[in-house]
Amino acid sequence: MNGPRLWVTGVGLVTPLGVGVEATWTRLVRGDRAIRPIERFDVSGQRTSVAGEVDGVVVEGQAWSRTSAMAATAAEEAIRAAGLDVRGARVGLVVGGTTGGMLETEQLLARLHAEPEHREVLAAMLSHPLTATGDRLDERLGPFTRVRSLSSACSGGANAIIVAASWLLSDEVDVVVAGGSDGLCRLTLSGFNALGALDPEPCRPFDARRRGTSLGEGAGFLVLERAERARARGAKPLAALAGWAAGSEAHHITNPAPDGAVVASLVSRAMARAGVGPEEVDFVNAHGTATPLNDPMEAAALGRALGGEIERIPVSSSKGQIGHTLGAAGAIEAAITALVVARRTLVPTAGLDEPDPAARVVHVPHVGRPVERVRSAISCAFGFGGMDAVLVFAEPEMQSTAAPAGAPRPQAEPVITGASVLGACGLVAGEACADVLQRRWDLSRQLDTDGPLDPMRARRLDRGARLGTIAVQRALEDARVADASDAGLLLGSAFGNVDGSAAFMHRIFEKGPRSASPAEFPNLVPSSPVGHTSIYAGLRGPAFATADLAASGESAVVQAVQLLRAGEAARFVAGSVEPRSDIVERVLAALFAHAASQAGAKHADVAAAVVLETAHVARQRGARVLARVRQTLEWRADARSVLASLVAPSGAAAEVVLARANGGSDALLAATPWAECPRVTCAEALGESDGLGAVAIAVAAARVAAGRATDALVLGLAKGRGFALVLAR
Amino acid sequence: MDSTAGLRSELKRLIVAELNLKGRDPETIEDDAPLFGTGLGLDSLDALQLAMVIEEKLGVRIPEGEEARAIFRSVRAIAEHVAKVRGR
Numbered sequence: 001m002n003g004p005r006l007w008v009t010g011v012g013l014v015t016p017l018g019v020g021v022e023a024t025w026t027r028l029v030r031g032d033r034a035i036r037p038i039e040r041f042d043v044s045g046q047r048t049s050v051a052g053e054v055d056g057v058v059v060e061g062q063a064w065s066r067t068s069a070m071a072a073t074a075a076e077e078a079i080r081a082a083g084l085d086v087r088g089a090r091v092g093l094v095v096g097g098t099t100g101g102m103l104e105t106e107q108l109l110a111r112l113h114a115e116p117e118h119r120e121v122l123a124a125m126l127s128h129p130l131t132a133t134g135d136r137l138d139e140r141l142g143p144f145t146r147v148r149s150l151s152s153a154c155s156g157g158a159n160a161i162i163v164a165a166s167w168l169l170s171d172e173v174d175v176v177v178a179g180g181s182d183g184l185c186r187l188t189l190s191g192f193n194a195l196g197a198l199d200p201e202p203c204r205p206f207d208a209r210r211r212g213t214s215l216g217e218g219a220g221f222l223v224l225e226r227a228e229r230a231r232a233r234g235a236k237p238l239a240a241l242a243g244w245a246a247g248s249e250a251h252h253i254t255n256p257a258p259d260g261a262v263v264a265s266l267v268s269r270a271m272a273r274a275g276v277g278p279e280e281v282d283f284v285n286a287h288g289t290a291t292p293l294n295d296p297m298e299a300a301a302l303g304r305a306l307g308g309e310i311e312r313i314p315v316s317s318s319k320g321q322i323g324h325t326l327g328a329a330g331a332i333e334a335a336i337t338a339l340v341v342a343r344r345t346l347v348p349t350a351g352l353d354e355p356d357p358a359a360r361v362v363h364v365p366h367v368g369r370p371v372e373r374v375r376s377a378i379s380c381a382f383g384f385g386g387m388d389a390v391l392v393f394a395e396p397e398m399q400s401t402a403a404p405a406g407a408p409r410p411q412a413e414p415v416i417t418g419a420s421v422l423g424a425c426g427l428v429a430g431e432a433c434a435d436v437l438q439r440r441w442d443l444s445r446q447l448d449t450d451g452p453l454d455p456m457r458a459r460r461l462d463r464g465a466r467l468g469t470i471a472v473q474r475a476l477e478d479a480r481v482a483d484a485s486d487a488g489l490l491l492g493s494a495f496g497n498v499d500g501s502a503a504f505m506h507r508i509f510e511k512g513p514r515s516a517s518p519a520e521f522p523n524l525v526p527s528s529p530v531g532h533t534s535i536y537a538g539l540r541g542p543a544f545a546t547a548d549l550a551a552s553g554e555s556a557v558v559q560a561v562q563l564l565r566a567g568e569a570a571r572f573v574a575g576s577v578e579p580r581s582d583i584v585e586r587v588l589a590a591l592f593a594h595a596a597s598q599a600g601a602k603h604a605d606v607a608a609a610v611v612l613e614t615a616h617v618a619r620q621r622g623a624r625v626l627a628r629v630r631q632t633l634e635w636r637a638d639a640r641s642v643l644a645s646l647v648a649p650s651g652a653a654a655e656v657v658l659a660r661a662n663g664g665s666d667a668l669l670a671a672t673p674w675a676e677c678p679r680v681t682c683a684e685a686l687g688e689s690d691g692l693g694a695v696a697i698a699v700a701a702a703r704v705a706a707g708r709a710t711d712a713l714v715l716g717l718a719k720g721r722g723f724a725l726v727l728a729r
Numbered sequence: 730m731d732s733t734a735g736l737r738s739e740l741k742r743l744i745v746a747e748l749n750l751k752g753r754d755p756e757t758i759e760d761d762a763p764l765f766g767t768g769l770g771l772d773s774l775d776a777l778q779l780a781m782v783i784e785e786k787l788g789v790r791i792p793e794g795e796e797a798r799a800i801f802r803s804v805r806a807i808a809e810h811v812a813k814v815r816g817r
Contacts, residue, residue, distance in 0.1 A: 194777065194781065195774075195777060196777060196793060252772070252774075253774070254774055255772075255773065255774070450751060455750065455751040455752045455753075456750065456770060459748060459749040459750060459751070460749070460774070511785070514781070514784065515781065515785055516781075517778065517781060518774060518777035518778050518781060519748070519774055519775070519777070519778040522774075
């Protein structure tokens with residue numbers, strides 16, 4: 001293994017098999033199946049109406065969703081098991097998820113369907129932004145020094161663990177609580193039914209008679225820390241998080257690439273990072289959805305990565321017991337895989353009677369069994385849009401025999417080599433971004449979201465995906481990247497596709513679940529613009545969406561810088577996508593009816609992107625550098641102490657670039673070397689949008705490149721959080 | 730007299746509108762050209778969308794699985810299936 005060893009010192013689980021690790025584990029090993037007729041909501045008219053539901057979740061108050069409640073229970077269990085004092089160290093929190101508060105929002109949408117202007121219902125509509133689960137956990141279990149909310153559809157829980165690992169390797173935090181949570185809801189049930197992806201019976205991974213997956217719900221969290229620190233505080237490890245790899249198939253929004261080439265390469269890379277050879281792998285917890293397409297693809301990919309050892313290594317899928325828990329699956333199954341290593345007991349594949357010869361692996365049918373030891377084990381998670389993640393867990397003290405490969409480049413210096421802004425100013429790139437704030441653009445002007453795209457290839461892209469794809473392609477052109485296939489992609493969005501989800505649900509309320517649109521469903525996933533963009537532009541690096549309210553763009557770019565520094569990829573495109581939302585505007589108008597300034601704020605479509613590379617890679621290809629990223633900072637409650645380490649401008653003409661004028665930023669900057677620097681703001685010129693943060697970064701990079709500023713500080717603030725990026729020549 | 734001509738035109742319009750094939754003239758879709766794979770370039774997700782739309786707009790349910798594959802061979806095959814179901 002490269003760099004410091006990372007240990008899992010605690011796990012927590014809430015699954016349809018039971019609340020808590022022991023309740024889940026006992027039934028898991030026994031082969032119990034928790035997939036049964038859905039009781040939570042009306043399922044009349046649904047093709048398939050069985051799923052794995054969690055019993056005994058208590059949801060308190062409007063701010064809490066089922067998803068958040070399950071997450072709090074699982075994260076609290078993991079923290080307790082690790083004996084961790086969250087206040088006693090720099091502890092980060094990473095939450096992966098997809099559905100968030102959709103179950104609760106559906107009830108509001110049903111009421112709005114009947115009474116479109118109901119003020120209280122409208123006001124409640126914004127109770128569940130994509131950050132809600134992270135924020136509730138921060139309030140209840142924190143404060144954490146850093147919180148990230150991310151979505152990559154069904155691999156979100158695994159990507160959360162990869163983000164945690166990168167933070168730990170960069171020594172930016174001491175401990176990370178990372179995982180995922182997703183509650184079952186009508187929207188996902190209707191959508192997966194529309195795709196014909198659900199088995200009417202409890203699903204049977206790897207079985208010849210399988211007809212699709214079963215949905216589930218739940219939460220899984222892991223406590224991860226550097227081994228030497230865990231040892232110092234006397235914490236006992238369950239397993240080491242030895243290796244990982246994330247990447248994108250760039251193939252199709254719902255279907256896996258049948259050749260499994262990306263999956264095979266991720267398994268190989270994750271093993272190489274762990275310094276583990278196929279002969280040291282003793283178990284695989286497969287993604288194993290039981291869809292006709294997944295299982296043979298995954299078996300072939302594992303075969304390619306593990307070679308002849310595939311004849312020996314047992315492979316199981318837990319989905320026949322708990323169902324597919326979407327954004328939680330990667331984390332729940334990671335926790336299960338760590339437990340398999342710790343307890344030297346294999347978990348089974350339930351429902352498997354007739355192994356499909358087209359998906360040939362060594363199975364553990366029906367019941368689990370103890371084994372002598374599990375030196376290392378692999379967990380796979382794949383998501384809509386082809387966003388995949390693979391994790392390798394190993395015995396805590398395992399000494400690898402294989403030569404470690406792919407050494408990370410710690411603290412690589414990031415530079416910005418391309419920038420684009422798409423909004424009321426039209427599509428602008430490179431140094432020209434320096435001028436987009438010089439005038440107030442006509443916000444009623446219709447953006448051309450067709451022209452720059454091939455109509456056939458873009459036929460499934462909704463507005464958000466179009467905005468994102470156009471901005472990202474333009475930023476890559478500006479950076480003159482000939483082959484961007486290794487690039488990662490991170491896009492921030494505060495609320496995801498609110499209007500699309502509402503329209504999807506309205507059709508179901510009106511015409512029943514059979515009218516759910518299969519083509520529209522994948523566009524409702526918060527990471528949909530990321531998936532579509534990575535497919536359209538052929539980007540195969542790590543990819544996910546981040547959410548941080550009005551600082552979502554800053555969050556995505558800062559996260560990309562962190563992953564770049566940790567060596568997760570040598571190039572990222574990062575930015576924000578925020579299509580104008582009628583619903584969000586109606587809600588804001590209802591909420592701020594008394595405050596003319598807020599209600600009168602003109603909203604606009606916004607997308608912006610920057611290309612980030614390591615200085616080394618940029619130099620090697622002779623790229624023009626717009627700006628260097630000197631520093632990134634982020635904070636939750638304690639802005640002032642974090643900003644105390646803010647670097648001073650290096651030159652005489654430094655500027656502060658802000659998404660919007662904000663009294664809070666002046667107060668924060670007063671105690672820093674940037675107090676007297678001129679301010680440049682985006683909202684007046686381009687309209688209000690939660691996506692302005694990435695515009696500010698693109699503009700800042702362009703102003704530095706064009707010689708308007710020697711240094712630029714972008715300060716991104718939103719309720720309870722903030723980000724700072726310092727750019728320089 | 731070709732009894733499904735009107736239905737075929739309607740299906741072509743539906744395909745272009747509902748699958749968002751911007752800039753494509755419905756009349757340029759050939760009656761017998763394959764819709765999926767190498768032909769019009771549609772895929773399994775388009776097929777699901779088309780089945781949903783045909784059920785909603787034309788009131789005819791497309792069966793799932795292998796049967797659907799045969800029906801979705803071409804515009805003519807879909808029209809014949811719709812006519813057959815309606816004629817029952």
